[in-house]
Amino acid sequence: MDFLAHLRDTGFVDVAAGGETGFNSSPKTKGMLVRARKPGLQDQKSVVSSKTGDIHAPTDAEGASTNLSSKIDSLMQRAITLGAEKTKLIDTDLWIEITDGCPYIDR
Amino acid sequence: MRYDAAIVADLPETVAGSFCGVGNPFSLGEIPPGSRLLDIGCGAGVDALVASKVVGPSGKVMGIDITPEMIRRAEANKKEIGAENVVFQLSRVQDLVGIDSSFDVVMSNGVLNLIPEKEEAIKAAFRLLKPGGWFFLADQFLVDPASKDLKARIQSWFQ
Numbered sequence: 728m729d730f731l732a733h734l735r736d737t738g739f740v741d742v743a744a745g746g747e748t749g750f751n752s753s754p755k756t757k758g759m760l761v762r763a764r765k766p767g768l769q770d771q772k773s774v775v776s777s778k779t780g781d782i783h784a785p786t787d788a789e790g791a792s793t794n795l796s797s798k799i800d801s802l803m804q805r806a807i808t809l810g811a812e813k814t815k816l817i818d819t820d821l822w823i824e825i826t827d828g829c830p831y832i833d834r
Numbered sequence: 835m836r837y838d839a840a841i842v843a844d845l846p847e848t849v850a851g852s853f854c855g856v857g858n859p860f861s862l863g864e865i866p867p868g869s870r871l872l873d874i875g876c877g878a879g880v881d882a883l884v885a886s887k888v889v890g891p892s893g894k895v896m897g898i899d900i901t902p903e904m905i906r907r908a909e910a911n912k913k914e915i916g917a918e919n920v921v922f923q924l925s926r927v928q929d930l931v932g933i934d935s936s937f938d939v940v941m942s943n944g945v946l947n948l949i950p951e952k953e954e955a956i957k958a959a960f961r962l963l964k965p966g967g968w969f970f971l972a973d974q975f976l977v978d979p980a981s982k983d984l985k986a987r988i989q990s991w992f993q
Contacts, residue, residue: 748972
């Protein structure tokens, strides 16, 4: 199915057809279920220290090719460019409540 | 289509009768309570309202559609069941900005086949998902090559 390849080309991983839906809208079409996942940090095989926020980029020995630290830095810089006064890498276990600036608050 | 029987039974007939999907995207994986879910092409909102029960009060659901009449119907359905964790918005998915990486699940049921700008829509779904988030899709796929005549007819229809 070319559509699955298209999802992979977009950047999705774990792309899979989930079976037929049982409803076909025409003799030339088939109802199908498809699922795909956006890569997470775990896909980059990095190690994050929850206490210090240090990011350990994948090593060459692990066969990784991404520089996670520089990606995080660029994202933080982009936040500044978009208007943030400060940025900070935080522990993922820490809950944040957004109190303003979000049009979907309380919705 | 094997939707959760308990949830479907809880929907008023006027709401359930609005369904026009082509499959059950909920069958593709677990959606934990508290999840944030986007339904692309929500229509009258049936899947979004089902999702509102799946994600529970701590979750949030957004349903978008490009048809004003469908959004109006979705809002009416939402009012009928009293869902408080769902919002409906008139929008194309690619026009959603400022909320990148917001959703645990992006879902679409019988809609992608209707979107001319499929590549843009898929890229938008990717952009809107949180890292690690899932795209659940039920749709109709062409399995028999369309004849040249059919392609010409479709092309002329868009002109």
